[in-house]
Amino acid sequence: MSKFKYFLLLFFISSAAFAQQPLSALRTRLKNENDPQKIATYLEIGKFYEADQPDSAVHYCNQAMRLAEMAGDHHSQGILLIELGHINILHHHDDLARRFTNEALSVFRNLRDEEGVAIAYDQLGLLDGEGKNVAMAVTELDKSLSFYKDSHDSLGVLDTYNGLGKVYEEKGDVEKALTYYLRTLVQYEHRKQKPEAYFILLDRIGHLYLRKGDNRTAVKYLEEGVQNSRIPAQRDTEINMLDEEGKIYQQEGQAAHALATYKEALSEAKKYNRPEQQAEALIDIAGVLKNDNTSQSLTDLKRALQIADSLKQPRLAANIYEAMAGVYQQEKDYKEAMAALEENHRLLDSLLNADTTKDIAAIDSSYALESSREKIGNLQQVSKVEKKELDLTFVILAMVAIALVLIYRYVHKIRRLNKELKAANQVKDTLFSVIGHDLKGPAGSAAQLFALMETEEFTEEELKAIISDLRKQTEASFELLQTLFEWGRAQLQGIKVQPEQLDTKAIIDKNINLLARQAALKNISVIDSVPTGSGIIGDLNHFDFIVRNLLSNAIKFTYEHGSIELGAKRQDTKVVFMVRDTGTGISNQQQQQFLTSNLQVSYGTKGEKGSGLGLNLIKEFVAANHGSIWLESEQGKGTTFYFSFPAA
Template identity: 30%
Template sequence: MVFRISAILFFAVVLPVSVASAQDNMQAGPDEVTARSDSALVHSYLEEAGVSKGEGDIRRQRKLLGRAYEAADSLDVSLLLKAVEKDLGEYYLETSSYDSAETVLRRAAERSSDGIIQTRTLNLLATAYRYQSKYPEAMKTYNQGLALVDSLESPKVYAAIKTNKASIYENLGNLSKAVSLYQDGITFAEIVEDSSFLATALNNLGNLYFQKGDYEEAIPYLEESIAISEQQGFYNTLLRSKHNLASAHRDLGNYKKSREVYEEAWALQKKVRPDIPPIQLLHSMGVFYLKVSELKKAEEHFQESLEYARQAGVPAGLFHNLIGLGDVSVARSDYTEATDFYSNAFDVGQKVDVPPFRVTAADKLYKSYKKANNFDKALKYHELVKQVSDSLTEAQQDEQLALAETELGLRQQQKINQLLQERQDEQEARIQTQNWLIIAFTVVLIIVIISLYLLYRSNKERERINKELEELNEVKNKMMGIIAHDLRSPMSSMQGVFYLLKNEDLELEEIREIASELEISIRENINMMDNLLNWANSQMTGLKIDIEKVSAFEAVDEVIENLSFSASHKSITLVNEVDTTIEAEADINLLQLIIRNLVSNAIKFSNEGDSVTITAKEQNDEVIFKVEDTGIGIPEEEREGLFSLQGNSRSGTNNENGSGLGLKLCKEFVEKQNGTIELESTVGEGSTFYVSLPKAS
């Protein structure tokens, strides 16, 4: 918990000095002339004290106020004495002498019925109550001041009291109400262009966000308050704002910036308030040094602040500095010394009867005793924390209720609030209109973007379809070329053979040789026809797949048997090394078509005396078929497009023709069975195709 003193809005009373004309003095008696002269002297003291306050010369301010009080008291003029007591009470508030301020201001509030001075005095008296945590008395006194002032005749005083009431809500945890009142104060200051009021209101709101822990939200308000105060020479507000800004940067972890601003605040403190104990600033700097682990400096600052608090009789200063010294001891792992400081802080909290102090001190004692392994005492203070916290919650609720009842008693309609509310309503209406325009523009922009995106997708889809149509047209042309050339050749050969047979122009041996060649050609074309029909069927009607448990050996063996004639014609050995126990999840017809195409390609691109070996092995959840030949291999530049119809088909070692459709079907049918196909090839050494299919479960 950070010790702080909330900012107060001070308004120096500048009463018109009565300057008697020569004629008046001539007509007045000696005693009356003397009284008027002494009254003017009192006012001059007050004016000079106000100037000294603005310049930060607190010592001279106090001396002048003392002289003004002596002169006013000797005259025994109630109104004049009340004005002096008001300024004197304001001085005591500035110097943290709250008891003296309360005494002087209460006496001043009872002396006269003058509305403006009475209101300003009540504002200061309520602030003295607030500084002593007497919130119901403070709220009641603020409302008494509001009841005496006309919001239009004295808008600055009215707004000041409303803003000071925000501090009560802030201290009692009603932060939304506090923020609202502070914002009203800032709005008022901007309307009437009062720089002093604006700087103070900005500092108050920044300090509220700091106390909430919204440090990044606090910083802009504090920086704006500093800028105004530096420009206008409002040194007291400048000191408060720099102090709060340094603490905000400290708790954000911006230690370099925090140290810099603390040093500026300290220099300003010595210049502006040399005779006022810097209790709060020393404590805040002690917290800073504790956070950056400069423990000796932290201890020195807490001790100095503690001594000033003892001299000034400020219980809050005693409490927070004792807590700070306890925290330093904890950082040094000296829990015995820490518990001594925390115990003294707890005693202060009990003496002044401030429950939050007791909660904080008890929680510190609980943690210290726990770290010191004194669990009995740790448990005692842990239970005490809960008890005091519960009572504190009830007390806060009671105070909130009391404040609400007090507020209900204030029935006077305040015109300044209406003015501010109307201005706010106009601003909100403009903002609402702007929001609707932004929403409409956003909706239109989104529609345009979606339309452009759909148009783009439509164009891309059209391009894709056109490309597919072009590819299909190329495939059609290729198929027609295959049918026209590759299928026509064996038919022409057969027609020639039949013609020779018919005319009995061939010998028996020649017929056998031609028949053998013709059989091979017909087998290749049957295989090509199978591929064409399967591809056409898959393109037009969709492929129907019947997945079942298939014996890998039997599927391969049947393919080898069908292709053995073609292989023997080129003296190529077909070897089935598939284990008879291996089973795959596949469509038997598609699997045999895949193996047949791969083996046929291997025969086509092998030389006489080469071999083609088919193996299979189980690996994880797959069966991997391997079709390996010792043929001529596939050049690197021909592998691209090998599994599509875009590649060029090449002739075999015996000038065998091909459509290029077989490997495309292999890839398509393998993938439809949740498998993969891969190729390895070395020119002059052979090629190996790998087909992976799911293993039978």
């Protein structure tokens, strides 16, 4: 195996293998190594951090890149670019991932390194597969497969078959994914010593059969993995498979069998000193016992919590508090249940803040590296021009022209990056603002009402009123969280449109039925005047979100016993949709706000709260689908929203 292939295998085997090399040992090794050796060690450290701390992973890759550039080691630069692309794929920064991988492909082509080209095509194929561009993904993976077959590289062929399986699994084509996974599995089965990838593959195949509803076959593959991994090096994989088996037995109602499997996983985790997996096994055991032995269930969860605290794993601790809340609820100890849920929410909030900070730091580091590499590339290009033996006048003119172009490109790119970073900060600030204000209010009100119910004596009518108020608070919080999630994801990851021909009548009918109860509570009649055959070209999820939110807003701001009408009309190459209500209406000032930005927080006719984020996201979805949106309104008489999509 070539040195290059050795490095690539080092990058792409599972992170469990890296866990065998302690981080402290890697850092100690750096002190006694020369620069070429340090490049490989920095890569290992970056791989160690890639899943949970992308900012640290990018930092160590940057350190290695500087050494590789100083040494003129283009091979290592290509390898590092592949790894940087892989880190950004893991954290869903697809544009950056594609840029790094394309740059790696360019490096390997210039080096005439066919193995590197094949690996880059593999990564581009997986990237397109995650983006649901299956045709492009298959084309790119076929290119790498062709090279591996021509060079009789069986390991490369297996990697590509596995990649094709992942592409079809992402698409949801279970049968095609199984075809490639099983083809890969057959090749591994001929080997005397099974690699880590073999056990991961058995786990994936088990998952796919589980999706098909074939639990028996899923268990067969998981058990096969457990039986063949009876060596210390594969303990992590075996424990994971035992956990999957237990979940299947629990799902099928075989509590005794599930309990025995979870206990076996716990025993293996203790034997081979896997504390995190011990905690997870204890959570699973507590889940089986909670219906029959709540005392033992709580004991197991408290043991798991001690492990999570010692490991400083807040996400694991949050899961344990959630499980404890379920057991306390089973015991009807609602006070302890509420305390456990509050601790769960506190830990999740702290994780959200930490993850957002790490994500933004990783983006900053990646952009900084890309900008630095472009600057270095520009300087190298100028150096090449200077070496040419040309007429002095031509050299001066060429250098001036190139310098002007490079400066323009550099300044333009810096401005764009600053704009993107500013937008990311605005997203962060908006998220924290909404979480801190719009969610804090309903949560605080709910807590006060619970406290009153716990300490005061109320009549049945008063309790009904309090419960009604609690329902409003929780419904408002849930609706805001859903919109906040959609908006935040669109801002951080960009709006991706998957256009297709849509039957709008069916989508609108579905949303009317979905919100029928909400309308009925206010005695609002919903009139569907949308004609059949109002087909459009657009993204299904975007159109569904637009209709649901406009209809929900209309119900929210329409008086009791009012009416809402939905209609559609074809105009040239577009279909214009209408949502008209007889509600409170929108002032001229707010209409201007809607045209320039988005509506501010407002309240419905029965105190329902709206954050304005939903309308802002609607505007972005309409624009992304090549449509337009506008409104007509008069205070006290109602509002009509219009939006258009390209006609089918």
